[in-house]
Amino acid sequence: MTAASAATTAGAATAGFTTAVPTDLAPHELRILVAVDSERGFSAAAKVLGLTQSAVSHSIRGTERKIGAVLFERGRKGATPTAAGATAAAHARRVLRLLDTLAAEARGAERGTVGGVLRIAAFRSVALYLLPPVLERLTARHPGIEPEVRVVRELGAGTAGEVAEGRADIGIATIGATSPVPAGLIGDVLIEEPYSLVHPAGHPDPRSLPLVDWHENCGSYTRTWWAGQEWIPKATVLTEDDGAVLSMVSRGLGMAIMPELSLNGAPDGIEITDLGPERPSRSVGYVTTPELASTLAVRALIRELRAAGKGAASEARLR
Template sequence: MTDLAPHELRILVAIDREQSFTAAAAALGMSQSAVSHSVRTCERKIGAVLFERGRHGARATPAGARAVVHARHILNLLETLVAEARGAESGTVSGPLRIAAFRSAAAHLLPTALARLTDRHPGVVPRVRIVREVGRGTAGEVADGRADLGIATLDASSPAVPGLLTGRLFEEAYALVHPAGHARPRTLPLVDWDENCGSYTRDWWARQDWIPAARLNVEDDVVTMSMVAQGLGMSIVPKLTLIDAPSGLAVTELGPQPPTRQVGYVTTPELARTVAVRALIRELRSAPLPPGLALAPV
């Protein structure tokens, strides 16, 4: 038999998460020798070395990284199989629902949707992780099996991650935010953050000769707003970031055709058919939008 058993998949995932055979054994309530034996068995079945062992712990090889991604997906589907089979007659479901979202979406979109979801399905236990929309972002979390659904910024010019299903929720415009009362806000230094500009705004950004190089670059949009409120400059941000912004700020629109971004969800084709993910998508689509946001065109 070359098939890997579920307990072997759990061991691979635990080693990748803990980056250590010893820590993985402790997390699983096993001995280190049992974990090592299981990994050798997996490597023999697969025909590839899965982890590099050394003084600094265990690191997945390229073969191991791919095996771990598949292991997470298989374990997630096995968990879903049990939950949905148990709730088949009642039409309900229970168990964890793993969600990855960037900060402003987690703060302003998810609460209402999750409240309605858990009211209809009390057995669902949402687990929300804040993931920066840099690189593969929330879509990468879904692709790697760490999340069942991600709230993501969708780039019209290229797919987030091949093989995932995406759906648009709304479109939001960017605006200029600056200290209140400043007569010429476009002359202020720029405060920017890493997530702010993807290819969906890059073309517009490149055409604006008035935007200076960033004076400050931070990793969080809340910090960006605080910097602007303290008079350290201006920033160009999506409307979702402006909700609950600190006092002392003013917002100036960026003309009749400002840059915009699409916000939506990503999931896998398999999970898109599950009760919990379908229910969450319905709640996200039907929940009232915060002020200043518009439904995405179909």
């Protein structure tokens, strides 16, 4: 036995569990696990599920015995998931989602249709400008699909994290060489967004203006490009989103360097200047789980996203 396996065995024994226990979890146990993780408490989970607190506690203890690990730290402030608990809850959400998909796809196979809820995580500019026409075409072709869009800041785990945690079926994320598709997920690039200089219209020397920026603006590749540009100052205004950046720039409060999607619907008083052939770009793509990638609704959305990406590339070449 290795030191690591010995430590694991000791930890499980300390918690009163045995190792290598066959895991035979029922869907209702998974739902209780997810509810406790989401609500961060047994009482709150019981209220959401319409159960008693003792029933929830009993179920979690049974789940911990079956898994062989402590899933929640109990305390006065509620139930905090352990590392094992967070992992188990993420898998539980994905399993429950597959059960929902099983039913929807079986009904679709019988009727020759594609239907059911399709959960999408997207960051702000994608939700505002890329998704609406895509979802319009998707639902026109497949009226039975019910899109649910959740806007998520593309920071930290971002939209890909929503997919990995089982909260979304597909995420529109910034991916590429410096932001690879996270382990355990699959995906591909849809569009390349070039960056441009955005400044008050008619300003004689826009590069001399203060920089207005926001946290989600770009990844490490673009920041490396920025670092090599001596004319780009440190941001003096840092806003919550790209819409606030555009508002600030339109009022003459500074200039910004922004990706193409964020410039849709730019207000009056703004001018957009090309940064030249060496300009940076941002790769926007989709991520999903291997098990959901083959489902009819996800495949239908990916087809529409690819078509939109090709259209955007064609427009960029014409410009």
